[in-house]
Amino acid sequence: MHGFDYSWQDSENDDQPAPPRPADWLAAQAGLAVELADAALAAGRLEARLSLMDATAHAGATRRLALVEIENMLRAQGTPLSREEIGLDAMAARAGTDLGAMAQARWALRRLEGQSDPNRLRDFLALHRNPDHADAPWSDRPAGAAFDAAAADFLGAVEGLSGLHPLARAPAARMLWRLAALSPEDAGIEAAVWAARAMARAAPGLAFLPLGRHGRAIWADGGTPERRLSRHLSAVAQGAGDACRLLDRIAGWADAAQAATAAIKGRNPARVIAALAAHPVLHTAQVEDLAGISRDTAERLLSRMRHMGLVREITGARRFRLWTAAV
Known part of the structure; x- marks a missing residue:
């Protein structure tokens, strides 16, 4: 580009704003x-x-x-x-x-x-x-x-x-x-x-x-x-x-969720928490895949964690449910 020969400028329009110098x-x-x-x-x-x-x-x-x-x-x-x-x-x-x-x-x-x-x-x-x-x-x-x-x-x-x-x-x-x-x-x-x-x-x-x-x-x-x-x-x-503070809140949520689910046997709650901490929105099948658990286990844990106030279900649909951390 040379000088002020802008293609969008009208040389006869004196009211047009000047480009930044x-x-x-x-x-x-x-x-x-x-x-x-x-x-x-x-x-x-x-x-x-x-x-x-x-x-x-x-x-x-x-x-x-x-x-x-x-x-x-x-x-x-x-x-x-x-x-x-x-x-x-x-x-x-x-x-x-x-x-x-x-x-x-x-x-x-x-x-x-x-x-x-x-x-x-x-x-x-x-x-x-x-x-x-x-x-x-x-x-x-x-x-x-x-x-x-x-x-x-x-x-x-x-x-x-x-x-x-x-x-x-x-x-x-x-x-x-x-x-x-x-x-x-x-x-x-x-x-x-x-x-x-x-x-x-x-x-x-x-x-x-x-x-x-x-x-x-x-x-x-x-x-x-x-x-x-x-x-x-x-x-x-x-x-x-x-x-940075949002990411810190997610990390804090994961720690709190781990503590809240400590009484649930096994590593499955921790796997679900890790998946939801790493992704803003997941459907149930993705939780199943990322956590390496069965569909029934995923649905049961997500429902339990929702009642505990740890996750939110944001669709309201029965067949295609999306989940997010309750931050």
């Missing part, structure tokens, strides 16, 4: 060095927390954090779905909810779990999967060559911000995303997911960097680079801290 953002970053260090430290702590897990537990923790993140992203854009509803859909026990919002949630879950390269925007936004190159059902974004030009200019502009730390680059990138009109107004989740994945370059052990409920204050933020960056770094530090 790298020098302004570098100055803001320099003035917020302490805040950037705090955010990077929080991200590093979360990365270290997940690095202690085996591959199965790591994937389960990533999904658990992703469900929380998507719940907050959808709430921020005005199409709320609970993490339980999103989890139900992911397990093919679909709730009767907003189909457009659920399609966005399904896409976001795959991306936050690491699917697709954020630098290949057609793939990342799943545009290539639709017949006749049509966009996703919720989209009215630029199409065809116009989208490709806007996407190329967006990525070029982000590269122009390469002097910024990956955590500090995200708010400027979100601003560029909106200027490029890469998403329709009712799909703000797309820019938020892209930024979450891009920030993880600062912590390669993470698939994405979670902001949680703190993201709702900044995903559509405005103001000067200093204001945007300050609020963003605060959200990063708080979001990563909340994620």
